[in-house]
Amino acid sequence: MQKILADQTTKWLYLFIGFAVLLNFTGLFVTVIGPDGALYATIAKGMAQHNNFNDLLVEGKDWLDKPHFPFWITAVFFKIFGINTWLINCQGYCLS
Numbered sequence: 001m002q003k004i005l006a007d008q009t010t011k012w013l014y015l016f017i018g019f020a021v022l023l024n025f026t027g028l029f030v031t032v033i034g035p036d037g038a039l040y041a042t043i044a045k046g047m048a049q050h051n052n053f054n055d056l057l058v059e060g061k062d063w064l065d066k067p068h069f070p071f072w073i074t075a076v077f078f079k080i081f082g083i084n085t086w087l088i089n090c091q092g093y094c095l096s
Contacts, residue, residue: 024093031085040066041088044074048083 043056043063053072056063073091081087 029086030089037088040071041074041085044071044078044088045083047071047075048078 039058043058046057047053053068053075056066056068056071070091073095074088077087077090
């Protein structure tokens, strides 16, 4: 009886995990929404284009509101795959 209950629980767990993964990946191809996403993409794009991974720059001025790590990941994805809108969301999925 315990074995049957454990098998059913495992099946439901896999079903919910699969559904969660599918649901999260549907948002991967959504374009940039709002001014924050565009600003973050611009910072990562500048890092990738100028090979300057030390400074977060917006219009030539330092921008110190966020930590560097998410921008580094996005900039590395830009360097590897080219600059695409779906790569902005990709770092969040890869790190979660």
